[in-house]
Amino acid sequence: MTPPSRPAPGTAREAARTLMDGMENDAAGSGFELESSQRQAAERLAAFGAQIAGRRRTFSPKAPRSIYLHGPVGRGKTWLMDSFHARLGLRTRRVHFHDFFRKLHAGTRGLDAVNGTAIQHSIDALLADTDVLFFDEFHVHDVGDGMFISRLLRTAAQQRVPLVVTSNYAPDDLLPNPLWHDHYLPTIEAIKEMMDIVEINGSWDFRRFPADGSTSGTGFEAFGSGRIISPGTPGQLGRLGLFRPPPSQRRVLSPTTQPIVVKNSDPDLLWVSFEELCGGLTSTSDFLALADAYTTWVIDDVPSPSITDSASAPAWQRFSNVVDVLHDQDIRLFLIGQGPLDWDIGATGNILPVDLARIASRLALLGRSSVDDSPAREEAAGS
Missing domain, CATH: 3.40.50.300 (P-loop containing nucleotide triphosphate hydrolases)
Incomplete structure (x- = not known):
């Protein structure tokens, strides 16, 4: 040879x-x-x-x-x-x-x-x-x-x-x-x-502070097109094409072995509460299976991370895993809560996730709707 x-x-x-x-x-x-x-x-x-x-x-x-x-x-x-x-x-x-x-x-x-x-x-x-x-x-x-x-x-x-x-x-x-x-x-x-x-230890977070003239360049354009919405009035949601589903649309999904009650599951959109998604016994396998099925997620009744005991430590860790999965799978995400929905805070005891900085950086890709139902004021708040 x-x-x-x-x-x-x-x-x-x-x-x-x-x-x-x-x-x-x-x-x-x-x-x-x-x-x-x-x-x-x-x-x-x-x-x-x-x-x-x-x-x-x-x-x-x-x-x-x-x-x-x-x-x-x-x-x-x-x-x-x-x-x-x-x-x-x-x-x-x-x-x-x-x-x-x-x-x-x-x-x-x-x-x-x-x-x-x-x-x-x-x-x-x-x-x-x-x-x-x-x-x-x-x-x-x-x-x-x-x-x-x-x-x-x-x-x-x-x-x-x-x-x-x-x-x-x-x-x-x-x-x-x-x-x-x-x-x-x-x-x-x-x-x-x-x-x-x-x-790799550059001096700034490119997700939060893109270089002048740069495009997103992240490869996560769908995720970045999502929004953090507070307090979640009908006017705010309607301008984003979101409408709270009536109770008649509730369904029970079993992505793996854990049943999850969701508020709506259209062919492309999943609407679920924070407590139902993160407060029970769901696992990352559930989140991955749902990400395969739905390209847009709405998670509502999201508690404020700045309020002590607003959710349990396991619930916040599951939320961290959800954000990880949706970012990696490039799923469009809407978060709705009374607020303040601000993850740029120091971890409180053992309540918030260990990787809080990573989650805050990823959620910084999302736009924000806040303040009130006034289109002019909301546009200014989200700009």
Whole structure:
């Protein structure tokens, strides 16, 4: 058998340059330039992409080091990863944290979960025929989730499938709960061993303060077309094409195993109360299933996060998961409540979600309707 030909000199450099030019062009197309830390991350991604392409040409068994992009919310981590992902042109798979666990649990049905075979089968399926796994919003707050993540990382290393990860947390800050953090230290050390840790730490949140002349460039245009509405008068809702459904339209949905009473479920629109959606035993799997079915969501009777005990800690965490899912799936979201519906506040004890800053950044993409029913005053408030 003739051995595979070696790439011509400069091929890897040229491949990296092409990828880098592509990411810079994507930024320019959205009206901004990569800031310093974004540029450094893009250069590392471009070099990684060239290594992956070279590996396929030469049939090399050696995988390049994975990449762990981290930094504060809204600094462009996901945008940069998605720009790179779109231009890589190889066998890739992109998963979001919540969707990863849905796929993981879906893959265990009908298999032997007692000895771990089911979990391993599901992870193997996720990595099958994949040159690179892209993992968005990587975080660990639950020790059980941490065990699944550890197995994914171990299997990816064994199968030589590199990862590109985005996270709001540096590796040392994963699983921050002091009761469990020490148990996760071996996995944290493994992450630092197998991945290049790259921080994106620009000085501003691009979701809140886009660069002058830039377009949204987020890829979440439907989500960003939603609105936060307070107090939710008929006039406010009517001007947005929303009308409170009568009691006769109530239905019971069972997206997975948990029944949810909704106020309306037209072919494209789901209208549900905060308490029904977040106050019971619903799970992220329920939210993902509903997101597959409805492209517009209205959540009403949303309590004010600035009022202590307005909702329980589990309810606020479920709300955080809802926002995560709807943002990632690019679902249009309307939130209605008496207010003040302001998530730019410090966490109160253990009531509000751990990832409050990320949720506040995402909800900042939504417009606002407030004050009263006066069209002129409302237009001024929402501008």
